[in-house]
Amino acid sequence: MASITARKDRDSLIIGWQVRVRKKGYPLQVKTFDKKAQAQAWARQIETEMDRGIWQDRGEAERTTVNDLLDRYAHEILPTKRGDAGKVMPHIRALKAGLGEKSLAALSARDVAEYRDARLSTGLKTQTVRHDLALLSRAIKQGMMEWGIALPAGNPVLNVRMPAPSKPRDRRLAGGEEERMLAALAGCENPYMRPLMLFALETAARLGELLDLRWENIDFPRKTAVFYDTKNGDDRTAPLSSAAVAVLHSLPRDLAGRVFPISESAVEQGWRRARKRAAIEDLHFHDLRHEATSRLFEKGLNPMQVAAITGHKTLQMLKRYTHLRAEDLAKLLG
DSSP: OEEEEEEEOTTSOEEEEEEEEOOTTSOOEEEEESSHHHHHHHHHHHHHHHHHTOOOOOHHHHHOBHHHHHHHHHHHTGGGSSSOHHHHHHHHHHHHHHHTTSBTTTOOHHHHHHHHHHHHHTTOOHHHHHHHHHHHHHHHHHHHHHSOOOOTTOOGGGGSOOOOOOOOOOOOOOTTHHHHHHHHHHTSSSTTHHHHHHHHHHHOOOHHHHHHOBGGGEETTTTEEEEOSOTTSOOEEEEOOHHHHHHHHHSOOOTTOBSSOOOHHHHHHHHHHHHHHTTOOSOOTTHHHHHHHHHHHHTTOOHHHHHHHHOOSSHHHHHHTOOOOHHHHHHHHO
C-alpha cells in the first residue's frame, strides 16, 4: 500500500509530498513530489506495476545521467572495440553537450528527436548524426543489459526516426591519380605510407585490418595473409597477388612484429598531406577499398570469389563497394 505524507517547512507550510510504497516481495519505494497529484499518480503507477509483476527499480536510471553513462561507456567499453577511439570521442562530446544533463529515467524519444533535429540544422552530414544516435543507443543497451539500469519504456533511441543514410561513395581513382598519389606518398617521412597504399590496392583490406596485420600472419609459400578479428567479427584468410607479395618483401621487419607499424591517426594525417601535394580532391584512404574491390570484378572474378577476398558477408554490402566503369563493361560486351 502507498502512503502519502505532506512535507512542511518551519512555518507548517506544505513544501512537497512524500510517497512511500510498500508491498511484500519488493523493496520500499520512496519519492518526493512538489504536487500531491503527481505523488498520487506515481504511487498508482508503481502499485500497478508491482501487481502485474512488471515493476523494475528505476533508482539507477534516475541517478545516472547521460553524461555518466557515456563516461562509463568510454572508460569500460571503447577500449575493447576495434578502431581508433579518437573517432568516437567527437560523437560522445556532442551527445554530452546536447543531452548530458538528462537522467536516463527522464530521457524520452522526444528529447532524442530534438537533439537529432538540432544537429541536422547546423548543416552536419546525416551520417554524422546517425553515428551520434547509434552510439547513444549502444551505450543505453549496454546499461540496460549489463549495468542494472532499468528503463521500463525501453531504449528511447529505438523510437526515433534515423536520418536518411548518406549516399554511398562511388569514388574511384582516375586521371593519373594513382601515380600522383604514390609519388606524393613517397615523399612522406614515414616510409610505410606508399607501401600501405600499394598493399591496400592489392588486397582490398580495410585500414584497421592492414594496421593489425603481423608478419606471423603471412604465409609466403601459400601466398596468403590472415586478417584476425575483422570488422564483421570473423577471421579471414586472403590470397596475395604477386604484387602484394613484392610489397611485403620490400618492407623492413618491425621488432614488434607488425607489418605496418604506424597508427591510424598517423596514416590519416600523412594521407591528407600527400593528397594536398598531389593536388587531388576528396580522396579518402577507404576509397582504396572501393577501387580494389571494383578491380577484382574487372579481372573477371565472380561475386563469391570477391567476397572471399574482401570479407563482405552479403552481396548487397559488396555492391556498395563495387563501382564498375561503364566503358570497361562495354569492352566485355564486345
